[in-house]
Amino acid sequence: MMERDMPPGGPGAQSVDRALALLSLIGRHPAEGIALPAIVDSTGLSRPTARRLLLALIRAQMVEQDSTTRRYFLGEETYMLGVLAAQRFDMMDLTQDSLTDLAVLSGDTVFLSVRRDSFSLCLKKEEGAFPIRTHALQVGGRHPLGVGAGSLAMLAALPEQERAEMLKRNKDLLARSFPGCTPQALAPLIRDAVQHGYCVNPGLVLTNSWAVGAAFRMPGGRVTGAISIAAIDSRMGPDRQAELGAALLAETARIEARMVNSFALRTTSPPRNAMAQTGRMAG
Secondary structure, X not given: OOHHHOOOOOHHHHHHHHHHHHHHHHHOOOOOOEOHHHHHHHHOOOHHHHHHHHHHHHHOOOEEEOOOOOOEEEOHHXXXXXXXXXXXXXXXXXXXXXXXXXXXXXXXXXXXXXXEOOEEEEEEEEOOOOOOOOOOOOOOOEEEOOOOHHHHHHHHHOOHHHHHHHHHHHHHXXXXXXXXXXXXXXXXXXXXXXXXXXXXXXXXXXXOEEEEEEEEEOOXXXXXXXXXXXXXXXXXXXXXXXXXXHHHHHHHHHHHHHHHXXXXXXXXXXXXXXXXXXXXXXX
């Protein structure tokens, strides 16, 4: 998040927002870490401000700095929080059967993406048996909402006012880095997605890479993720788009049903060892 884009509020609230934005940025470089100059360039923060926030995150064990490379990585506490959060809701577990079934059905590559504010983050991909694959999306890839089939499906599933806000927020980035995905170019695709329940990306990112995607929601109704199927353009004629779209809608319905069951079980029967595990991690 750019420093000039910080929401209004007191200094304390802005510091929290900035620290969380830094944590998210560092999390997008899990293997190689990220250096301070790159953090400053990506966030627009001054070097002293970025360093001050990083030191606070290090004290909280949310971030670690490699003593040799001086690069920053997620810390031990982020892992602990993730483990605890997974007791309530595990996206990978709830979607894995659907990803596998769709990869077998289609023979193509299936992706799981989740929404992160005005962006989409790819969490997982499942390869089908067809030997020619597309590489427009990789695990860990982060794109503005609307770029790619899963990302576009999430954008189309939002209420109209929120959708317009996301497009406005990403307008400059879309024009600069994804000229085929401007709000004007996405508008007819969004209308089709609202009508059919699934969306089609007709090679807007890579011309020979087409994809179909459908969004799914949390039990409360919030758009939280999407699954998509990508293939070379010759395998994505209109009939197959409709076939894969129907399959995606069936699987997103199953994912949503699993979420409802998962949340219900955790509400009525909290894990007996949850407090004990929390205590062990804190000790």
